[in-house]
Amino acid sequence: MKIEWIKPDRVMQDDIAHLSGVHRAVMNVAREKAAIATGYLMAHRAEGHASIEVTRGTKTDAFVSLTDQRSKSNSYAPAAAAIEFGRSGKNPTQGVRALSRAFGLTSGPRRRRNSGRAAGRPSS
Numbered sequence: 001m002k003i004e005w006i007k008p009d010r011v012m013q014d015d016i017a018h019l020s021g022v023h024r025a026v027m028n029v030a031r032e033k034a035a036i037a038t039g040y041l042m043a044h045r046a047e048g049h050a051s052i053e054v055t056r057g058t059k060t061d062a063f064v065s066l067t068d069q070r071s072k073s074n075s076y077a078p079a080a081a082a083i084e085f086g087r088s089g090k091n092p093t094q095g096v097r098a099l100s101r102a103f104g105l106t107s108g109p110r111r112r113r114n115s116g117r118a119a120g121r122p123s124s
Helices: 009-017 020-044 079-085 098-102
Strands: 050-054 064-067
Touching: 009 064, 020 050, 020 098, 050 079, 064 079, 064 098, 079 098
Parallel strands: none
Antiparallel strands: 050 064
């Protein structure tokens, strides 16, 4: 009689995640996506304060982030979020959605809705 011991899913996932080839593959994908996001960002860059950065997590993870040098001061705290998602209010803008598009989460900047009017009809 042959007895096989099968590792629980979580243990197997940890074993696989810590292989050196997995670390390299994760960083390679992160760098590829960062390059794509940088292209989208460069196409819409106004002043050059924003950039795409890749950082390694404590274990296997890699992070691709949109950062903005102005975000370090209080007056520009949401700058990176406004670049990615846009902003409303006094001077509304569309978001670039560089990260979203690089990772295939959206096809492009969202269009602002027509304030309640039916499409193609002029306001009266």
